[in-house]
Every structure is written in C-alpha cells, then in structure tokens.
Amino acid sequence: MTAPRPAAPRSSPRAPRSSPRRARRGRRPGAPLLAAGAFALALSAACIERGYPLAGSGRVELRADVAGPLFAADTLDAAGRPVLPRQSPWRTEVSLKLTEANEPAYGAYVEVRVTPSEALALRPAESAEGDGASCGVKDGAFRCTAGTQGYARFTAASEGDWSGEARLVVAWADRTEELPITVLPAGLPEDATNFALIAGGLGESDRVLATYVPLTCTIGPLPDDLGATWRPGAIRSREARVRASPPQNAPGVVEHAPVIIESLHSEAALSLAPDCRERTTRLRVLLGATGESPPFTLCFSDLGGEVRLAVSSGQKALEPSPSLTVDPEPRLLRVRALRSVVTAGTPGDLFEVSAYNAERVRIAVPVDLDVGDDRVIALGEASVTLRGEDSEATIIQGVAVAPGTTALRVTPRLLASPECSSEPITVVAPEPAVVAPEPEPEPGDEEGSP
16 A cells, blocks of 8 residues: 655645646737837938939930020019010920949939039929939039939029020039030020011101191291100101011020110100100010011101111121111291392392201201292292201292282192292382483584584
C-alpha cells in the first residue's frame, strides 16, 4: 500500500503544469498614438524637397512656341504695366526637355534667367501638364522641374517698353543653354508693306484751298484786330486714316500696332474730333485687324503754309514725309482808288488792291477784276494774283476811256462773292484846247516896201 503524498505548504508556489500555456497577445497602440505617427510622416515628407539638380552630363533642349519676334509694350500705366489693348504676339510659351543618358530626367531641375533682366518676365505656363512638371520662383531664382516625360514649360512675356535682342539662359551644373528672342518696338515690323497716310478732300495737288468765308472788305485803314487764327466752329479740316499691310508670314501683327502722327508745322494740328475743338501736335492711333486706323482729323489754321507731317510706326516711317500746301485764309480785302478824277484818254495807275491774313500781314491771293462800266475805264487785265508782304502792293492800271463814273470790283478768282469795291473814279472830258490868237502885224508890214 502506497503512502499518501504530503500536501504542499500553502506558502510555496504552485508547481507548473506539464502542459504549455498559450502566449498572451500584445496590446494595440491607442488612436492618439496613430495620429501622431501619421502627422510625423506627413511633416517629414513636406520637409523633403522634390526633385534634384540636373547633372552635368544631362542635356537641355529649348523651344519657343512663337517662332518670330515678340513686341514690346507701347505705353505703360502709372504702375508700369502695359496699357491694353496691345500688339501681339507679346509673349510665348517655352518648352524645356531635360534628359540624362538619353532618358527623360524626371524630377531634375534647372534654373532659367533672362539677359538683360529687364527684357522679359518669366511666369509659370498657363496650361499645366499634370505630370509633375513645374516652373516658378524658388529661393530667388526661376526654377523648372521636369515631369515624367522630361518636359517643363514656362511663359516668357514682354511686359515693358524694352526692345532689342534678349536671351533665355538655362543653367545647370557648370553648363548653360541659350535661346535668343527678338523683342521689336511696338509698331509695324520692317517687312510690313503699303504703309501710307490717306487724306480726303485734297485733290491731286495735295492742297487745302481757302474758303473766303471770313473775308471782309475795306477802302480805308486796317482794323487792329482781324479775329482768331483758329476760328471756333469754322476750322478747316480734312479726314485722314493710316493703313498698312502685314507680312505674309505674320498676318496678325498689324492689329493694335500703334502709329504716331506728328505735325511739323505750327499752323497744323491733329484731332480725334471732326470739329477740331481739341487739338494736339502728336496723335497716337491703333491699326485695326484689317490694317487700317480709325479716322482722325487734320486741322489747319487760317494762316496756312507748307505743312509737313511725320508718320511712324515701329520700324517703319513714311519717307519722304507727307506734305501739303494750305492756302492762307484772307480776312480783309482792301480796294483803294488812287485817283478820284481822271481825264478821259489818260492811262495810268488807278487802283491799289491788297489782301491781309488774320495777323494783318499782306498775302498773295488770286482775284478777278472788273469795273462797273468798262465804257468809262478799261482795265489792262481781268485777273491778277495779289502780291504778298515781300513785295510792293498790287497796282491796277487802266485807261480812262470816256466821261463817267465807275468803280473797281474785286472777287476771289472764279468766285462770285464776296465782292469788294473801291471808291468811285470820275472820268471827265479833256478841256478844249485853247487856240492862241494870231499875232497882229507890225506897223508897216501891211504895205509893201518902196
């Protein structure tokens, strides 16, 4: 018989079981700990800059979308920005292709600058590729990063009035690649054609005739004031336009091309108003899509003269300068009789005729001559051009034919009015010849000598 096993003391540990115990599961971290970890990962990703500098063995190819030149701005506002509308093209998108070992250099970046710096402004391209490519300012430099296909795009724009030869310079490692871009001054390029100023109402002689509307008459001294040289509401004017044809390879460059018209004469001005109320000596107009400007007005004072205009646009200028003759507008016609009484049968100087402008200066004016009764006085000529300030006054000669009274009538050539008349001249018959009496014979002459 087996003796009973003694009981273990209560204070001693329980003997381990012969069967293995299942391991206890680890405790999962709490939600706050997960959120903190995710934030740390995001923060570390944001601190890591995407991309890498293109290696010196890499290559860069540049291509501008606009094959021809760009145009500078014509005018700038107070903030230095171009005033719209403006001539196109004034900007172009530029493509960069970055490769390494003939493979797209995805993520590689290069720096782009402009020489001179004021020539062009660099901006991100308006159309995003969506393949990771980007261009923009980074650390004070304009940086372009290639997308998955190795391309990046940006915009080069003329945003000032600078013109000349600019260069886009792409730099990486110790290498550079350049793309020249020509920026022309705003206006017509050299290869534009048919550049001309067209003015109406001039005729083949390019002449502005006098209207004789303000002409008045006198037989006495000149008044102190003959009126303003620019008569409000009655300024002589002609409507004009500028036009040009674009180059065949760039049909759109004439639209919004600025043209500058300048008056080179003090008595000619330019205006956008048909009545010439507001005038200037320098006018800027923009050509339309067809190459023609809106109408503007050539304005002329009553003093007239040989007017020259300067017309230029970009690389084009009208040579020789357009010119036209503006006849002075006579304000006063003075017709004086030099004699009040003339004996019939006597030829001589009978009348003096002079024309004056608004400044009381004698001017040359063509006039027609007539007398009230050609049976009394016969003139030597039917028309004459009155002499100007540089010579003596015009004297009209005639012959007193028969007794009577008549006056000289003067009108602008080929016009019936206004008509100016002189004081009348009276022609009198010559006094009868006095017959001298025969001398009386001397005494002794009646009888013959012994």
